[in-house]
Amino acid sequence: MPRVVSITVVLNTRERRRDLGMLKSIGMTPRQVTVMTVSSMAALGAAGSLLGIPLGILGHHLIVPEMADAVDLALPAYMTDVWQPSALTALAFAGLAITSLGALVPSRRAARLTIAEVLHNE
Template identity: 80%
Template sequence: MTERTRTPTRAAGDADSGITTTPNGPDPAAQAIIGSAAALTLMLTVVAALGVFNTVVLNTRDRRRDLGMLKSIGMTPRQVTAMMVTSMAVLGTAGSLLGIPLGIAGYDLVVPRMADAVDIALPSYMTDVWHPLALAGLALAGLVIGVLGALIPARRAARLTIAEVLHNE
C-alpha cells in the first residue's frame, strides 16, 4: 500500500498499536431509533389531543340539557367554561397517572426485544430514559392536552342561551 492510499486512521494505527482505528461517530442504528421514536411520539400526541377534543365535544353534547338547566338557575358562561375545563383536566390527569406506568412497562417490554431482534446493543442513554423531571413533564402534558382540548367546546357550550339548549332537545 502506498503512502498516498493509506487513510489517516490506518496510518495512525500502523504508527501506534495503542490507537484504535475504529471511528467514533453517531451510530446510524441509534439515530434511526431515536428519529422513529420522536416521530411516533409526535403522532401519538396529536392523536391523544384529537381524542380528548372528541371526548369533550361528545360530553358537551350529552350534557346540553344539564348545562341549560344550570344556566337557567344562574350559572354564568364563565362558570360553565370552568366546570367543563376542570372536568376534562381531571380526565387528563387520570389519563397521565394511568398512562405513564403503562408506557414504562411497555417500553421495558418492547425495547429490549426490538434490540435483540435486530442484534444491536443499545447504549445506556437510549435505555435509561425515565428521569423524574421527564415523568413530571409527561404528567403535565396530559393535563395540558386535557385543558386545551376542552377550551373550545366549553366556550361554545357556555355561549348557548337557555332557549337554544332546550329548543334543540
C-alpha cells in the same frame, strides 16, 4: 393530539347539553359552565397521565429489550435509560395542559348557549 381532545370535549358537551341547560336555568353563569367543563376534562387528562405514563414505561421496558434481542443487538444505556423524573413530570403537565387547552373552545361555545337553545334542540 389536541384535535382528539377537542372532539372528545365537543361530544361530551353535546351529551350534557340538557344538564347544562338545567344548571344554567337555576343560575349557573357562563364562566361557571366553562370552568366546570374545563376542570372535568383536566381531571380526565390527569387520569390519562397517571395511567399512560406508567403503562408507557412498562411497555418500553418490555418491548425495547425484546426487539434488541430479536436482532442480536446490544443497546447502549442512553437508549434504554430514558425515564428521568423531570421528564415524567413534564409529560404529566403537558397532558394536563393539552386537555385543558383543548377543552377551552368547546366549553366556551357551550357556555354561550341560551337555555332556550339548549332545551329547543332536545
